[in-house]
Amino acid sequence: MHFHRRRGWEIPEREATPRHLVLNRRALMAAAGAGAMLSAEAQAQWLFGGRSGSPSDPWARNPGDLPDLPEAMRNPRYQPGRAVSPERDAITFNNFYEFGSNKDIWPTALRMPVRPWTIRVDGMVEAPGEFGVDDLIRRIGLEERVYRLRCVEAWAMTVPWTGFQLSKLLDIVKPLGSAKYVRLETAQVPPHMTGLRQTWYPWPHIEGCTIEEAANELTFMPVGLYGRPLPPQNGGPFRVVFPWKYGFKSGKSLSRITLTDQRPKSFWETLQGNEYGFWANVNPDVPHPRWSQATERLIGTNERVPTRIFNGYGEFVADLYTNLQRERLWA
Amino acid sequence: MMVFGLAMLLLAAAVAAWFGPGAPLGAVIFAIHPPFLNTLQAGVQRRLSPDLWNDAFLPLLEAPGWLVPLLLGTLFVLLGWRRRGHG
Known part of the structure; x- marks a missing residue:
C-alpha cells in the first residue's frame, strides 16, 4: 500500500480542489487573517472573557489552547472521486442541534471548551476505560481520509478528516462476544450548547450502530479536519463518521461509547422516527418523506449531482446488510 | 369569544x-406531538432568525x-x- 507523506506546509485540499476555489480560499483566509489582527483584542475577549458577542473568525482557536495535530498521512485507499469542498464552507455550514437548528452555529460552538476532553468506553467490553483524546491520538496514531459526506437534507461535501478507525479503539477495549450494538453519546456542555435549554428533548444526543458497522474499516473517528484540530461546530474534539450513512448518524463531540446487546434508540428516532431511522443508509431511490434523495447539492459549487447508493461506498459496506432486507435500511 | x-x-x-x-410549555407540546417543535424551530431559525427562537420562542416554551x-x-x-x- 502506498502512502503519501504530507509535509507540514502542504494544504491537503490543494491536491483535489480546483484552482479558482483554492485562490478564493486564500483570499478569504487573508481577509480572515487581517480581521484577526485588527480585532485580536475583541477575539481574546470572546474567547476568554465570556462576553456574549460573536466571534468573527471561524479559524479561531478554541478555548483551552488546542495542541496542533501530529502529522497524518493521507490514506489513498479512499478516493472521493470529486473535489474537496472549500474549508471555509465545511467549518461554517454545519448541523449540530445542541447549538441550534440553523447552519451558522459556528460562532456559538467555537466557545465550547474542548480540553480537557475524555471519552468513556464501557458496557460489554473486557477492558472499559476513560481515555483522554490526546492520549488516544498518541496511542493509536492518525491518518487522513477524504470522505464524501451526504446530509439527509440532500446536500453534500467532501472533506479530509484526520483520525483513526473506530475498530482500533475497539481493539483496546476488547468487545465481549455478546455485544451487538454500539451506543454513541454526545457530551452535554451547558451553557455553551444552548439547545440543551430545551429540556423536553431526550438529551443526551444518542446515535448507534451495530457492532459490525462499528468494526467496518470505513467507520472513522476524526479528531481533525483539513489538517487542523476538529472544531466544535464539526463535532470536535472527537466524533464518529459513517460515510455511507446520512450525516445525522455520525455523532459529534462524543463523550461516551457503550457496547450493548440492546439496539440504541437514537435522538432522531425519538423525535421523528418516520423520517430519521436507525439505519439511515444513503439510497437515491428511497425518498425522504418530504423530499427526493435522487440528487445532492455540492456545497461550494451548488452543482447538483446524482446520489449514489451507500454514498458510493457499497463495495465496503453492502455485505453488512445482506441478511437485513426486512429492516428499514434506507431512512 | x-x-x-x-x-x-x-x-x-x-x-x-x-x-x-x-411542566414547561415545550414539554407539553413535545408530549402531544414530538416533531412539532423541531419543525417549528428549524423554520424560525433558518428562515427568520436564530435569535428570534432563542430570545422569544424559547422563553415562552420554558414557561409553565x-x-x-x-x-x-x-x-x-x-x-x-x-x-x-x-x-
Missing part, C-alpha cells in the same frame, strides 16, 4: 393537572405549560365580558 376564553381556562387547568404545574392558556383565557374572557356590555 367568551366560550373560547373559558375553554382556554379549562385547558390551563387540564394541562396543570395532567402534566404537573411545573398552563401559563399561556391561562393568559389567553383571561384575555378572551375579559374581552367577551366587555363586549356584552359589562365593562
Whole structure:
C-alpha cells in the first residue's frame, strides 16, 4: 500500500480542489487573517472573557489552547472521486442541534471548551476505560481520509478528516462476544450548547450502530479536519463518521461509547422516527418523506449531482446488510 | 369569544393537572406531538432568525405549560365580558 507523506506546509485540499476555489480560499483566509489582527483584542475577549458577542473568525482557536495535530498521512485507499469542498464552507455550514437548528452555529460552538476532553468506553467490553483524546491520538496514531459526506437534507461535501478507525479503539477495549450494538453519546456542555435549554428533548444526543458497522474499516473517528484540530461546530474534539450513512448518524463531540446487546434508540428516532431511522443508509431511490434523495447539492459549487447508493461506498459496506432486507435500511 | 376564553381556562387547568404545574410549555407540546417543535424551530431559525427562537420562542416554551392558556383565557374572557356590555 502506498502512502503519501504530507509535509507540514502542504494544504491537503490543494491536491483535489480546483484552482479558482483554492485562490478564493486564500483570499478569504487573508481577509480572515487581517480581521484577526485588527480585532485580536475583541477575539481574546470572546474567547476568554465570556462576553456574549460573536466571534468573527471561524479559524479561531478554541478555548483551552488546542495542541496542533501530529502529522497524518493521507490514506489513498479512499478516493472521493470529486473535489474537496472549500474549508471555509465545511467549518461554517454545519448541523449540530445542541447549538441550534440553523447552519451558522459556528460562532456559538467555537466557545465550547474542548480540553480537557475524555471519552468513556464501557458496557460489554473486557477492558472499559476513560481515555483522554490526546492520549488516544498518541496511542493509536492518525491518518487522513477524504470522505464524501451526504446530509439527509440532500446536500453534500467532501472533506479530509484526520483520525483513526473506530475498530482500533475497539481493539483496546476488547468487545465481549455478546455485544451487538454500539451506543454513541454526545457530551452535554451547558451553557455553551444552548439547545440543551430545551429540556423536553431526550438529551443526551444518542446515535448507534451495530457492532459490525462499528468494526467496518470505513467507520472513522476524526479528531481533525483539513489538517487542523476538529472544531466544535464539526463535532470536535472527537466524533464518529459513517460515510455511507446520512450525516445525522455520525455523532459529534462524543463523550461516551457503550457496547450493548440492546439496539440504541437514537435522538432522531425519538423525535421523528418516520423520517430519521436507525439505519439511515444513503439510497437515491428511497425518498425522504418530504423530499427526493435522487440528487445532492455540492456545497461550494451548488452543482447538483446524482446520489449514489451507500454514498458510493457499497463495495465496503453492502455485505453488512445482506441478511437485513426486512429492516428499514434506507431512512 | 367568551366560550373560547373559558375553554382556554379549562385547558390551563387540564394541562396543570395532567402534566404537573411545573411542566414547561415545550414539554407539553413535545408530549402531544414530538416533531412539532423541531419543525417549528428549524423554520424560525433558518428562515427568520436564530435569535428570534432563542430570545422569544424559547422563553415562552420554558414557561409553565398552563401559563399561556391561562393568559389567553383571561384575555378572551375579559374581552367577551366587555363586549356584552359589562365593562
